[in-house]
Amino acid sequence: MAVNIKPLADRVLIEPQAAETKTASGIIIPETAKEKPQKGKVVAVGNGKKDYEMTVKEGDMVLYGKYSGTELKLEGTDYLMMREDDILGII
Amino acid sequence: MAVNIKPLADRVLIEPQAAETKTASGIIIPETAKEKPQKGKVVAVGNGKKDYEMTVKEGDMVLYGKYSGTELKLEGTDYLMMREDDILGII
Amino acid sequence: MAVNIKPLADRVLIEPQAAETKTASGIIIPETAKEKPQKGKVVAVGNGKKDYEMTVKEGDMVLYGKYSGTELKLEGTDYLMMREDDILGII
Amino acid sequence: MAVNIKPLADRVLIEPQAAETKTASGIIIPETAKEKPQKGKVVAVGNGKKDYEMTVKEGDMVLYGKYSGTELKLEGTDYLMMREDDILGII
Amino acid sequence: MAVNIKPLADRVLIEPQAAETKTASGIIIPETAKEKPQKGKVVAVGNGKKDYEMTVKEGDMVLYGKYSGTELKLEGTDYLMMREDDILGII
Amino acid sequence: MAVNIKPLADRVLIEPQAAETKTASGIIIPETAKEKPQKGKVVAVGNGKKDYEMTVKEGDMVLYGKYSGTELKLEGTDYLMMREDDILGII
Amino acid sequence: MAVNIKPLADRVLIEPQAAETKTASGIIIPETAKEKPQKGKVVAVGNGKKDYEMTVKEGDMVLYGKYSGTELKLEGTDYLMMREDDILGII
Numbered sequence: 042m043a044v045n046i047k048p049l050a051d052r053v054l055i056e057p058q059a060a061e062t063k064t065a066s067g068i069i070i071p072e073t074a075k076e077k078p079q080k081g082k083v084v085a086v087g088n089g090k091k092d093y094e095m096t097v098k099e100g101d102m103v104l105y106g107k108y109s110g111t112e113l114k115l116e117g118t119d120y121l122m123m124r125e126d127d128i129l130g131i132i
Numbered sequence: 133m134a135v136n137i138k139p140l141a142d143r144v145l146i147e148p149q150a151a152e153t154k155t156a157s158g159i160i161i162p163e164t165a166k167e168k169p170q171k172g173k174v175v176a177v178g179n180g181k182k183d184y185e186m187t188v189k190e191g192d193m194v195l196y197g198k199y200s201g202t203e204l205k206l207e208g209t210d211y212l213m214m215r216e217d218d219i220l221g222i223i
Numbered sequence: 224m225a226v227n228i229k230p231l232a233d234r235v236l237i238e239p240q241a242a243e244t245k246t247a248s249g250i251i252i253p254e255t256a257k258e259k260p261q262k263g264k265v266v267a268v269g270n271g272k273k274d275y276e277m278t279v280k281e282g283d284m285v286l287y288g289k290y291s292g293t294e295l296k297l298e299g300t301d302y303l304m305m306r307e308d309d310i311l312g313i314i
Numbered sequence: 315m316a317v318n319i320k321p322l323a324d325r326v327l328i329e330p331q332a333a334e335t336k337t338a339s340g341i342i343i344p345e346t347a348k349e350k351p352q353k354g355k356v357v358a359v360g361n362g363k364k365d366y367e368m369t370v371k372e373g374d375m376v377l378y379g380k381y382s383g384t385e386l387k388l389e390g391t392d393y394l395m396m397r398e399d400d401i402l403g404i405i
Numbered sequence: 406m407a408v409n410i411k412p413l414a415d416r417v418l419i420e421p422q423a424a425e426t427k428t429a430s431g432i433i434i435p436e437t438a439k440e441k442p443q444k445g446k447v448v449a450v451g452n453g454k455k456d457y458e459m460t461v462k463e464g465d466m467v468l469y470g471k472y473s474g475t476e477l478k479l480e481g482t483d484y485l486m487m488r489e490d491d492i493l494g495i496i
Numbered sequence: 497m498a499v500n501i502k503p504l505a506d507r508v509l510i511e512p513q514a515a516e517t518k519t520a521s522g523i524i525i526p527e528t529a530k531e532k533p534q535k536g537k538v539v540a541v542g543n544g545k546k547d548y549e550m551t552v553k554e555g556d557m558v559l560y561g562k563y564s565g566t567e568l569k570l571e572g573t574d575y576l577m578m579r580e581d582d583i584l585g586i587i
Numbered sequence: 588m589a590v591n592i593k594p595l596a597d598r599v600l601i602e603p604q605a606a607e608t609k610t611a612s613g614i615i616i617p618e619t620a621k622e623k624p625q626k627g628k629v630v631a632v633g634n635g636k637k638d639y640e641m642t643v644k645e646g647d648m649v650l651y652g653k654y655s656g657t658e659l660k661l662e663g664t665d666y667l668m669m670r671e672d673d674i675l676g677i678i
Contacts, residue, residue: 046195048221049187079386085221091183092364096322104319104395106384111197111220113170122195122220129384129395130321130358137286139312140278176312182274202288202311204261213286213311228468230494231460267494273456293470293493295443304468304493352568365546369504377501377577379566402566402577403503403540410650412676413642449676455638475652475675477625486650486675534659547637551595559592559668561657584657584668585594585631 044115048087048122053097055081055110055121080104080132081121095125104129135206139178139213144188146172146201146212171195171223172212186216195220226297230269230304235279237263237292237303262286262314263303277307286311317388321360321395326370328354328383328394353377353405354394368398377402408479412451412486417461419445419474419485444468444496445485459489468493499570503542503577508552510536510565510576535559535587536576550580559584590661594633594668599643601627601656601667626650626678627667641671650675 048054058080083101097103110123139145149171174192188194201214230236240262265283279285292305321327331353356374370376383396412418422444447465461467474487503509513535538556552558565578594600604626629647643649656669 046221046223049219050217052220054221087221088187091185094364096361104386113195113220126323128322129325129386130319130327130360132319132388137312137314140310141308143311145312178312179278182276204286204311206314228494228496231492232490234493236494269494270460273458295468295493297496367546369543377568399505401504402507402568403501403509403542405501405570410676410678413674414672416675418676451676452642455640477650477675479678549637551634559659581596583595584598584659585592585600585633587592587661 044084044120046085046115048085050087050090051093051095051125052087052122053083053095053103053125053128054085054113055103055105055123056084057081057119057121058102079107084120087125097125097128097131102132104132135175135211137176137206139176141178141181142184142186142216143178143213144174144186144194144216144219145176145204146194146196146214147175148172148210148212149193170198175211178216188216188219188222193223195223226266226302228267228297230267232269232272233275233277233307234269234304235265235277235285235307235310236267236295237285237287237305238266239263239301239303240284261289266302269307279307279310279313284314286314317357317393319358319388321358323360323363324366324368324398325360325395326356326368326376326398326401327358327386328376328378328396329357329391330354330394331375352380357393360398370398370401370404375405377405408448408484410449410479412449414451414454415457415459415489416451416486417447417459417467417489417492418449418477419467419469419487420448421445421483421485422466443471448484451489461489461492461495466496468496499539499575501540501570503540505542505545506548506550506580507542507577508538508550508558508580508583509540509568510558510560510578511539512536512574512576513557534562539575542580552580552583552586557587559587590630590666592631592661594631596633596636597639597641597671598633598668599629599641599649599671599674600631600659601649601651601669602630603627603665603667604648625653630666633671643671643674643677648678650678 044054046054081103083097083099083103086095086097086099089095105121105123105128109127110121113120113122135145137145172194174188174190174194177186177188177190180186196212196214196219200218201212204211204213226236228236263285265279265281265285268277268279268281271277287303287305287310291309292303295302295304317327319327354376356370356372356376359368359370359372362368378394378396378401382400383394386393386395408418410418445467447461447463447467450459450461450463453459469485469487469492473491474485477484477486499509501509536558538552538554538558541550541552541554544550560576560578560583564582565576568575568577590600590602592600627649629643629645629649632641632643632645635641651667651669651674655673656667659666659668
């Protein structure tokens with residue numbers, strides 16, 4: 042689904058991925074035990090800044106620190122807008 | 133409506149847009165349940181700074197973080213003056 | 224009235240303008256209800272700094288944030304001395 | 315074991331090494347007496363930044379300060395993601 | 406009176422001027438009602454710094470913020486040593 | 497004794513020297529009266545950083561401020577890892 | 588007396604001068620009334636830093652702010668090690 046927003050400068054719009062509700066051994070974890078998701082999909086990328094070129098691109102799956110970014114609700118979906126420097130790595 | 137103010141340097145004057153009072157499903161949300169608006173229209177843009185060129189332009193609809201900017205009342209209308217770097221993205 | 228002071232570097236001397244005591248609809252607002260003025264006239268401008276050229280000039284009417292600048296009383300008149308970067312815009 | 319993650323910019327992914335459970339003289343130290351590990355193996359390295367080239371490389375054993383980095387659990391293993399500047403030295 | 410001290414770098418030695426003890430209308434203000442002086446005479450100027458040239462010169466009368474600078478007593482006279490950037494303007 | 501560690505960037509590994517337990521006049525000071533050592537021997541030096549060349553070299557005796565650096569125990573010996581800028585001087 | 592220490596980078600080693608124990612009028616001030624000395628003699632000077640050349644030289648008498656620098660005792664004498672930027676001026 043296309044998102045109608047262009048992040049400014051070195052910002053990236055991320056759609057957090059739902060935490061796994063089933064452990065490796067198959068046990069279902071109830072909602073309250075789930076950690077705040079720290080994995081997400083890049084859905085929009087800014088143009089970077091003078092002397093700063095963007096690394097991530099649309100579609101990348103990324104990891105980010107808890108509490109990173111600003112929460113935004115666009116057409117019913119929750120997104121996170123953060124600076125690329127808050128992204129830890131690409132998976 | 134033209135606004136008679138020229139923001140200095142990397143500042144942008146924004147006219148906040150009223151929060152939607154009707155949800156997608158058509159339910160009317162009472163005033164107190166509405167979130168502080170975070171969407172606005174750019175009505176005036178500064179000339180940038182040495183080594184910093186402006187990205188947004190008059191008429192752009194932008195998203196910004198809650199509590200960003202300085203509130204100004206000009207001829208009866210409320211505006212927000214903020215640095216362009218406080219703008220999250222263009223919608 | 225000429226002011227006998229040369230602001231240093233990127234500073235600007237501003238003469239705050241009295242808040243309007245009458246609303247658009249003609250109601251007189253008593254003194255205590257008036258907001259601290261945030262509009263003023265530039266009466267003296269510094270020479271800027273290395274790599275920083277001044278934008279405002281003598282006579283400009285400017286807006287600035289509440290509590291910006293240092294208050295100075297010169298020959299019985301109250302002025303505000305502030306760095307140009309504290310000025311929000313020119314009106 | 316290969317780790318399927320590419321650290322961003324000047325970040326390094328480290329697999330902490332278990333603290334020695336036996337002292338030089340052969341005494342077994344119970345779990346609670348073990349210090350938080352400060353030694354780890356570099357398992358993935360970012361591409362550096364403009365004007366900053368990476369020094370450590372995959373496979374290096376490094377020392378780092380206690381509490382450095384962000385803890386990440388990837389496929390059941392605990393890792394630390396930190397900026398290269400938080401690494402004290404290579405052993 | 407010559408002062409036997411050479412300020413370092415971008416520092417300026419200022420001799421504060423006694424606050425006026427008589428108002429414009431000729432009323433004598435007792436000592437306790439006098440404001441801390443904010444006006445002074447430049448008595449010595451440093452050589453500036455790499456990429457920073459001094460603006461004020463010996464003999465200039467300057468305004469400075471309250472509490473600016475370090476108080477020094479040299480041969481019985483009180484002086485203020487401050488960085489030129491703490492000087493607001495030349496009068 | 498060679499130490500098997502390469503400090504990163506502008507870091508220096510120092511072996512603190514035991515405080516003198518005998519005063520100049522020959523009086524033995526009990527352990528508790530001894531000051532935390534601030535003198536040490538450089539045992540390993542980083543390669544510096546872009547635009548920063550190292551000054552101290554292996555074998556130098558240096559002075560450093562109390563509480564400078566990170567304590568490390570390597571093969572039974574206590575060391576201090578600190579940035580060269582925390583070293584006060586060479587003796 | 589030569590001091591066997593080479594300050595690092597932009598640091599200066601200063602031997603504080605004892606506060607005058609006799610006032611101009613010849614009155615002896617008891618120890619407790621003496622101000623902490625702020626005048627000292629430069630006894631050793633660092634080599635400066637990239638883009639920072641030292642101004643003071645061995646033998647200069649300097650003024651410095653109270654509490655500036657790190658106290659060092661070398662062969663029974665108290666010294667202060669401080670960055671040249673903490674020196675206010677040369678007298």
